[in-house]
Amino acid sequence: MPTYKLTYFNSRFYAEPARILFHLAGVPFEDIRIIHGDGTWEQIKDKTPFGQVPVLNINGFEIPQSTAIIRYLATKFGYAGKTPEEQAWADAICDQVRDFMAVPFKDIVVAKRVGKTEEEVSQLINEGFVPGRDAYFKIITRILEKNKSGFLVGDGITFADIVVVENLTTLQKNQLFEASKYPELAALREKVYAIPAIKKWVEARPDTQY
Amino acid sequence: MPTYKLTYFNSRFYAEPARILFHLAGVPFEDIRIIHGDGTWEQIKDKTPFGQVPVLNINGFEIPQSTAIIRYLATKFGYAGKTPEEQAWADAICDQVRDFMAVPFKDIVVAKRVGKTEEEVSQLINEGFVPGRDAYFKIITRILEKNKSGFLVGDGITFADIVVVENLTTLQKNQLFEASKYPELAALREKVYAIPAIKKWVEARPDTQY
Numbered sequence: 001m002p003t004y005k006l007t008y009f010n011s012r013f014y015a016e017p018a019r020i021l022f023h024l025a026g027v028p029f030e031d032i033r034i035i036h037g038d039g040t041w042e043q044i045k046d047k048t049p050f051g052q053v054p055v056l057n058i059n060g061f062e063i064p065q066s067t068a069i070i071r072y073l074a075t076k077f078g079y080a081g082k083t084p085e086e087q088a089w090a091d092a093i094c095d096q097v098r099d100f101m102a103v104p105f106k107d108i109v110v111a112k113r114v115g116k117t118e119e120e121v122s123q124l125i126n127e128g129f130v131p132g133r134d135a136y137f138k139i140i141t142r143i144l145e146k147n148k149s150g151f152l153v154g155d156g157i158t159f160a161d162i163v164v165v166e167n168l169t170t171l172q173k174n175q176l177f178e179a180s181k182y183p184e185l186a187a188l189r190e191k192v193y194a195i196p197a198i199k200k201w202v203e204a205r206p207d208t209q210y
Numbered sequence: 211m212p213t214y215k216l217t218y219f220n221s222r223f224y225a226e227p228a229r230i231l232f233h234l235a236g237v238p239f240e241d242i243r244i245i246h247g248d249g250t251w252e253q254i255k256d257k258t259p260f261g262q263v264p265v266l267n268i269n270g271f272e273i274p275q276s277t278a279i280i281r282y283l284a285t286k287f288g289y290a291g292k293t294p295e296e297q298a299w300a301d302a303i304c305d306q307v308r309d310f311m312a313v314p315f316k317d318i319v320v321a322k323r324v325g326k327t328e329e330e331v332s333q334l335i336n337e338g339f340v341p342g343r344d345a346y347f348k349i350i351t352r353i354l355e356k357n358k359s360g361f362l363v364g365d366g367i368t369f370a371d372i373v374v375v376e377n378l379t380t381l382q383k384n385q386l387f388e389a390s391k392y393p394e395l396a397a398l399r400e401k402v403y404a405i406p407a408i409k410k411w412v413e414a415r416p417d418t419q420y
Contacts, residue, residue: 050306050349061295068301075294085271088282092275096260098305102312139260 004029005057006069007044009036011210012170014066015054017162018073023201024157025077033206067094074159081158089153090160096139097167104132105171109210125176133176140164141184150191157192165192173209214239215267216279217254219246221420222380224276225264227372228283233411234367235287243416277304284369291368299363300370306349307373314342315381319420335386343386350374351394360401367402375402383419 004022008015010033022029034040034053048055050064056072063069071091074080081087108129111121140152149155152164168189171177179186193202214232218225220243232239244250244263258265260274266282273279281301284290291297318339321331350362359365362374378399381387389396403412 050302051345058295063295063298063302065302065305067305068298071301072294072298075297084282084285085268085273087285088273088278091278091281092260092273095275095277095308098308099312102309135261 001027002059005032006030006054007032007034007048007057008054009034009041010206011208012166012205013210015069016166017070017159018054018056018066019205020162020166020198020201021070021073021077021079021159024079024162024195024197025073026197027077067098070094070159070163079156079158079162081153082156083154086154086158090158093140093143093152093160094163096136097163100132100136101167104129105176108174108176129176133171137182137185140188141182144184144188150187152188157195161188161192165189170210211237212269215242216240216264217242217244217258217267218264219244219251220416221418222376222415223420225279226376227280227369228264228266228276229415230372230376230408230411231280231283231287231289231369234289234372234405234407235283236407237287277308280304280369280373289366289368289372291363292366293364296364296368300368303350303353303362303370304373306346307377310342310346311377314339315386318384318386339386343381347392347395350398351392354394354398360397362398367405371398371402375399380420 004027006015006018006022006029012019019029019031034044045051048064049062052064054064054066054069056063056069063072071080071094074090075087081090108121108124111124116124143152144150147153151157152160164185165188168177168179168185172179177185179189193199214237216225216228216232216239222229229239229241244254255261258274259272262274264274264276264279266273266279273282281290281304284300285297291300318331318334321334326334353362354360357363361367362370374395375398378387378389378395382389387395389399403409
């Protein structure tokens with residue numbers, strides 16, 4: 001079996017779906033977590049393929065970019081959809097999450113980090129974030145209503161479910177998702193987190209805001 | 211053979227790599243171009259899976275999200291890399307382009323559209339866009355130097371080459387890429403555009419700014 005090393009910060013965010021896939025598949029990996037501010041990141045940044053993490057190292061071969069890593073592992077472990085059409089939908093859903101994270105969500109994270117006032121952050125949430133989140137939630141809810149299996153694609157779990165569910169957890173930890181208001185999304189999260197290997201990891205993993 | 215219909219606006223942008231893949235593979239498709247302002251988009255928007263285009267329709271089955279479409283076609287037509295590792299790198303490169311388009315590039319397009327002054331746009335270009343572009347160009351150039359084949363992944367063309375090359379064309383048409391300053395990138399574009407089926411399409415296609 002190849003030796004897998006996954007390098008990221010001590011956050012869930014862009015690396016967590018890959019960690020979950022390892023646990024789901026029962027495949028051991030080294031979960032390398034860079035600590036902010038201790039100088040490690042500055043030392044390794046230029047040695048990464050794209051100057052960023054996560055990076056997955058497989059016997060020395062490196063893959064940069066989170067979705068590429070997730071798709072690679074999902075394909076290898078059998079969670080990428082059963083047909084090219086299912087895979088395309090899993091891909092499309094992940095990119096929808098990505099678009100949502102890249103702009104409406106990131107804007108808030110950045111605003112908080114640069115020290116905007118509570119009022120400014122709140123305005124950003126109401127005007128920029130909420131419409132983006134609602135449009136995205138509507139899409140995911142509609143897919144769940146249509147697909148019937150309780151998962152987003154086909155009749156079993158795919159990387160798309162994992163990406164969406166982890167995104168919900170991050171939103172919830174930042175008071176941006178109230179599970180009781182979105183029963184379909186909450187049910188998806190419960191279903192995914194009820195899978196024994198995932199449940200075990202979710203209970204054991206480091207508790208981080210992002 | 212399935213019936214393919216690709217719906218987008220009358221732009222290259224997020225749909226053009228899919229169009230090029232059809233031409234490269236010699237597979238016929240219907241190239242549906244929505245005209246801005248004639249009311250068509252407002253009529254069909256809510257009928258698309260994610261409220262957006264491009265959408266690829268294959269005998270009635272729809273795929274939303276541009277990269278999902280491109281990857282689906284590339285896999286089907288044999289341009290998605292020869293191994294899972296090559297595919298992961300093609301994926302990673304596409305997502306790097308996507309990140310670059312989603313923020314530094316989009317910021318400029320939006321600034322122009324909302325009527326910012328030339329001075330404001332120019333400031334945005336110098337402070338936000340140029341550092342993002344240079345970091346992205348450095349990554350792509352380094353990949354080309356390392357890979358040796360003249361293509362980005364493995365020894366033949368993949369969807370990653372097509373996505374990068376089309377992005378260069380869009381930048382050039384908006385005075386944001388000067389081919390003579392980036393010989394490695396210019397060489398990649400020449401190599402891709404020299405492939406007869408692509409050359410023929412590039413010469414014949416509608417000339418649009420984006």
